[in-house]
Amino acid sequence: MSDQPNHTATVPGDNLAWQRVQLARHPKRPHALDYIQRLIRDFQELHGDRRFGDDPAIVAGMGFFEDRPVMIIGQQKGRDTKQKLYRNFGMPKPEGYRKAYRVMKLAEKFRRPVITLMDTPGAYPGVDAEERGQAEAIAWNLREMARLRTPIVCVVIGEGGSGGALGIGVGNRVYMMENAIYSVISPESCAAIIWRDAALAERAAAALKLTAQDLLRLGLIDGVIPEPPEGAHADYDQAAAFLRETLLQALDELARLSPEELVEQRYEKFRKMGNFFTEEPLPDWPF
């Protein structure tokens, strides 16, 4: 790496953001199914979008969480090469988002809460995904999740890759695991755009403010779920226990709201996001 421009030197040695990017992508990090296995009793997976196919990058199903019937949807990465390919590295296609939507509508029909676990580098950027309307599938979910008349609790468990994550991320509560990230663009792509050098990703990671603490400070999430001291990969059971605690509390609180109140609360929560502007007139402005 001797040909790297010298401005990498300005990245502090304790670049927490970059460390968290690496933890969020850690090959041993618990994935959606690892949590589902620990948190959901009698889990039954539900396949297919009834339109085109079944997307293994999104797992959807139902079961019991602490004796409550729930529907759960998670973006799923693979661990070995074969699984990674099967799961398309956790990058969903339109049929994945449409399957998620279908299962959410089932949840609404039977008045069951929805839990979503976000963990994706992004929605799949491929020819077939474009042909089948990747953008439309995500857009659809954003609007339809906003009006779902049942509780939705979303948790970024690993990588919150832009619109690909948000496509299952419009909830009454949105949390991030302590070492998860949530970003509008990957640090590598950001660095490639700014410095034309993906190797400067660590610098971009810090600039993008993508850690759980950053998003909490910006008012974009409701809370940060602790992980075991070394990170979630070090102790799946402990990580799942922390997640359980938060989910339980959130579902308890939301169970008290009527369907109308749930829709209203979710709307107001997102409506307030991004209040970082001024409207003070500029007397010298051209026209």
Place this chain on the structure above:
Amino acid sequence: MAWFSRKKPTAPPPPGERTVRTEGLWEKCPGCSQILWRKTLQENLHVCPKCGYHFKIDALTRVKLLLDGEWEEHDRWMRSLDPLEFTDARPYKQRLATMQEKTKMLDAVISVTGKLHGRVVNLCVLELNFIGGSMGCVVGEKITRAIERSLAQRIPLIIVSASGGARMQEGAVSLMQMAKISAALMRLDEAAVPYISVLTDPTTGGVTASFAMLGDLNIAEPGALIGFAGPRVIEQTIRQKLPEGFQRSEFLLQHGFLDAVVKRSELKSYIAKALNVFCGPL
């Protein structure tokens, strides 16, 4: 057709550029490579008279193209306070200032109320020249307010997109604008107030993956690049060249994601007719 007669005050080019820059008068058509006189092009709504190529036009030109005459601008002073204190090659605040000077806009969207063939409409137009028409908190808030205005007054909404997507420099704040706007569109949908989405060249990323694809009608100008991922990203993923016409308006029409591809010269009357059906004739 009075809208093109008002000349924009143009600053004289810097001395060194006067001799080399001919695009003040002439423009080469990317569609057919013909050299076109700029005035001819302007009079033809910035569409190539030879091959029909639709040149990109700025937001103000678009407003003039779609509205009858006068309009009221909303939220005109709104500008970003740089939520991330983002610095890349230079501070984002500086980039904003440069863009504001260059485009005479404070951010990448203009939001107006005016009349379209006599019918009052709310119109938002994205400005591609302002950081690629990207959506940060200002675009998100101005569009959301326009939706709320449409909802409160039951006025049809038109959004003309031209954007690379969410604005990188505002990070996850930009991302959440997708959800915020889509949620507002849910309310508009519930109230059955018409929303027409017009997609122009190019519309990609988080803008396509939120409001641009959520119109009661999604219509596009011919030949516009429309997609979720940009073509270069896809080429890197699949490691091969993309076929001709991939992600263009006609491709999306064929795959079922557009109601129609409409020529610029017919856009206004197309929208007027659609609103006659949705709202009843005037």
